[in-house]
Amino acid sequence: MAALVLLVPFLTAAPPAFAAPEDGPRVTACAAADAPQGPRLQVTVTGARRVAGNATITLYGPRPEHFLASRAYLARQRIPLRATSAEACFALAAPGTYAIAVYHDENDDHDFNRTLIGMPAEGYGFSNDAPTVTGLPAFADVRFTVPPGESRMTIRLRY
Template sequence: MAPCASAEAPAGPRLRVEVTGARRVAGNVTVTVYGPRPEAFLARRAYLSRQRIPLRAASAEACFALSAAGDYAIAVYHDENDDHDFNRNLIGMPAEGYGFSNDAPTTVGLPDFADVRFTVPAEGRRMAIRLRY
C-alpha cells in the first residue's frame, strides 16, 4: 500500500484519514492501516501500511492508495517526541495521544477488532479519528 501521491500507487480505492485533537504541535502523527484479519490488528509488523506525517497544526491527514476494496482497521498515535515509538508512563498507561478507526472507545484496554473494522468501497472512503490523551 503506497501513499496516494506515490508513483507506485495502485489504481484502487483511496483511504483518506484525518486525525484531529493534537494537544500540541510537535513530532508526528503515525497512521497505521491493518487488513481484515483480527489476529493481525496491533500485532508487531503485521500492518499493511504506515505513514508518519509531521505535525504542523492540531490536525493531520494521510492518504493511502489501496489495491482493493475491503475491510480495514486503523490505529494512530501522536509521536510527540518523534522517537518512532508509542511511549507509555511508568505504570504502562499511554504517555502520547492515540486513536482508532470508528473512534472506537478504549475505556478499559484496547478496543475489539469488531469495533475498529470498517469497509472501504471501490470509490474510496474518508475516516476521521480524534486523538485521546
C-alpha cells in the same frame, strides 16, 4: 487505570515506513509513483494537544489476528504535525475491510511512549473512534469497509 495499561503493547515496534504481509493487499501512500489504482482512503487525525512530532497512522487488513500485531500491518505513514490535525492518503489495491490505529508521536522517536506506570504518555486513537474504556478495542469495533472510489475516516486522539 488498569484498562489503559493494556495499551502498553500498542505500536511499540518501529518497523519501516511501509511493510505488507505476504498475504495482504498492496497499499501505499496516494502520492507514491507505484500506487495501486484501487480505492483511496483519506484519514484525518484530530485533537493533537500540541503541534510537535508526528501523527503515526497504521493501516491493517481484514484479519483480526493481525490488528496491532508486530509488523502485521499493511501500511504506515508518519505525518509531521504542522497543526493540531494531520491528514494521510492511502492508495489501496482493492475495496475491503480495514482497521486503523494512530498515535501522536510527540517527541518523534517512532515509539508509543508510556509513563513509568505503563499509562499512555502520548495520544492515541482507532478507526470508528472505538472506545478504549476497558483496554484495547476489539477488532469488530475498529474494522470498517472501504468501497470503490474515495473514502474518508476521521480519528480523534485521546490522551
